[in-house]
Amino acid sequence: GENVEQHPSTLSVQEGDSAVIKCTYSDSASNYFPWYKQELGKRPQLIIDIRSNVGEKKDQRIAVTLNKTAKHFSLHITETQPEDSAVYFCAASARNNAGNMLTFGGGTRLMVKP
Amino acid sequence: KAGVTQTPRYLIKTRGQQVTLSCSPISGHRSVSWYQQTPGQGLQFLFEYFSETQRNKGNFPGRFSGRQFSNSRSEMNVSTLELGDSALYLCASRRAQTPYEQYFGPGTRLTVT
16 A cells, blocks of 8 residues: 655744655555645644646645655745644545545644744 | 534543544535544544445454445444544545545544543
8 A cells, every 4th residue: 555754753943944844655656645734733734735747836835846756745835934833744645446545644743933 | 615524522431432423524525534643643544435435444443433424424433442542533525536635624532541
């Protein structure tokens, strides 16, 4: 089955700096890669996603890049703000005979210091 | 459009008991997935239901089961509860089984004593 590894597990940055979180996946058939943000005590929220036919996608201060050859994808947050502090999860979806299922990385705790 | 809802939000049970959790997906969403979230293990996939049929199953013992009704609402059941079952149980819905966006509910916090 699919295996997703996420690094780093914790990341501390100064407000205004950039943050980068990286994920690798094992199944070359994976074709959908979402990122979720989970604030303390709240549900995971989808913040951006990318499909395998696209190499990069941006939405304001966040961007995701995908390298299918190397089987890794990354989340980039620019001009970080204290409200960006949360746990971020990457995931990969591969189609199997029964449909699609998401496999999540272990999460990255991002702390933005004011 | 209303989001994914889960009931109850908090639950305390004793070892050996059983529990049933409920999830109502976003209107029009036919796929419901369940996840267990613990501090040490992250988000672990339990199972996915689509059109009342279980389509995928994670690596959990048979004590964990689920079902989906014709209105797409889903329930999961855990029998013979163990201390290690204490976790946040999240459900997520999406429109169909193709890789559409998946949206999470607020979760049910289960504590087993």
